[in-house]
Amino acid sequence: MIFLTALPLFWIMISASRGGHWGAWMPSTISAFDGTCVSIPCRFDFPDELRPAVVHGVWYFNSPYPKNYPPVVFKSRTQVVHESFQGRSRLLGDLGMRNCTLLLTTLSPELGGKYYFRGDLGGYNQYTFSEHSVLDIINTPNIVVPPEVVAGKEVEVSCMVPDNCPELRPELTWLGHEGLGEPTVLGRLREDEGTWVLVSLLHFVPTREANGHRLGCQAAFPNTTLQFEGYASLDVKYPPVIVEMNTSVEAIEGSHVSLFCGADSNPLPLLTWMRDGMVLREAVAESLFLELEEVTPAEDGVYACLAENSYGQENSTVELSVMYAPWKPTVNGTMVAVEGETVSILCSTQSKPDPILTIFKEKQILATVIYESELQLELPAVTPEDDGEYWCVAENQYGQRATAFNVSVEFAPVILLESHCAAARDTVQCLCVVKANPEPSVAFELPSRNVTVNETEREFVYSERSGLLLTSILTLRGQAQAPPRVICTSTNLYGTKSLELPFQGAHRLMWAKIGPVGAVVAFAILIAIVCYITQTRRKKNVTESPSFSAGDNPHVLYSSDFRISGAPEKYESREVSAQECH
Secondary structure, three states: OOOOOOOOOOOEEEEOOOOOEEEEEOOOEEEEEOOOOEEEOOEEEOOOOOOOOOOEEEEEEOOOOHHHOOOEEEEOOOOOOOHHHOOOEEEOOOHHHOEOOEEEOOOOHHHOEEEEEEEEOOOOOEEEEEEEEEEEEEOOOEEEOOOOEEOOOOEEEEEEEEOOOOOOOOEEEEEOOOOOOOEEEEEEEEOOOOOEEEEEEEEEOOOHHHOOOEEEEEEEOOOOOOEEEEEEEOOEEEEEEEEEEOOOEEEEOOOOEEEEEEEEEEOOOEEEEEEOOEEEEEEEOOEEEEEEOOOOHHHOEEEEEEEEEOOEEEEEEEEEEEEEOOOOOEEEEOOEEEOOOOEEEEEEOOOEOOOEEEEEEOOEEEEEEEOOOEEEEEEOOOOHHHOEEEEEEEEEOOEEEEEEEEEEEEEEEEEOOOOEEEEEOOEEEEEEEEEEEOOOEEEEEEHHHOEEEEOOOOOOEEEEEEOOEEEEEEEEEOOOOOOOOOEEEEEEOOEEEEEEOOEEOOOOOHHHHOHHHOOOOOOOEEOOOHHHHHHHHHHHHOOOOOOOOOOOOOEEOOHHHOEEOOOOOOOOOOOOOHHHHO
């Protein structure tokens, strides 16, 4: 709001050489429209003791010193003036009343400048006042816009024109104010230095759309052709609004992605691209690109564009979906279980879009899900048949990945029915096939000989494992009499299983029964006559330990108690018949 009030006149007093007071007042500046007139108010004073009979005065243009011969604007003694002011100047004030007000008419630009008044009281009582008035010849109204115009806040814009011509009074009209508001004419107001202005006000609430709007004011003088127009462009400040941005974006892994953000604001916004609170790029601009080269799944996510200036901020987001083939599946869960327990296997992966997950065993589908990142496989009450290799396969339209894993089912030994003994001439071969997990121990017992041979006796027992099967072969030589009874016993941490091996026909080939052992030729082992072995041990240990009675534990045969038939050269080869024990 503009407040203009009439204030007391300010007199500038200048001391004279004779001790009195010379003083003058006039506005320091005054303005008027080209082609109109202007009244420069002026008052002066002098020491009271002078008491002149007649008071004269002179107005000079642009210099206060007569010796410089400045142009005379008005002179009361002679009425002789400079040609530029002929017919254009006259005194409105009464010098005798110490009023030196000057009127200039038909103004033109060359009349703009400094105007000085000189008091002439006769004789040496003349004084040129240093104070002067600067005349400004204008041709446009003055539109005053507040230093800050903010959208949404009421603003007052004023149009001010000088009204210092008593002969011509201006009228004001707003131009281009439609939709902004209705003007209010305050009327003729007196300024601080005694000059006059005509003021019209326009109140309105600007919007962002009003930014840059050209607002005008026209000053017209009735009954003349004089019209003057002035314009001002509104600089409306407003917070950013994001006006353009990508919608959701899909891209294949490895491709190029360009994200765009454009905002409208005044002043220009600071645009910032961010992801997860991290600044990726920023600039003061109307728009900003974010370039992503060879995108990876790690760059998948939500990106935010923040636009801000001193009047506010706005943000918007865009989701980038990076499409990619499944990662190699990971398998977590119970891989080792005891027979009868429940096995739970979790297969998971990452991909976009979510994959089809399938778990296979021996080309048989056990479980599958569509468009899921996890697959749970439950195997209730597992059996040995559930032991083995499994595959988890993940696939979508961008590729396929697979992971193999093993499920181990642990169980007590089972001696298969294919276990047996067979005799050919004087040789007995016994085959014991055991299925177990973990690997069991195997021992062959000859009850009639009170002898037990286990798998550690490499000279008598040959063993080979394939998968869950353990095949052990016991070979006895020199069995001319009836074949002995042979019991196979297998043990692991889950239990023990024994089976008396049945004998098959003497002419059947043993090698056809060794199954997974392959075509392994077991060394023929000569079983020395039990009595001979016993006698030999007694000779070695006669002084070391007493003989076992009939109720003592049976002997366990070790490699040192036997001689091997068909063994490598480093062993002594000797066949002993069963009759040598008698």
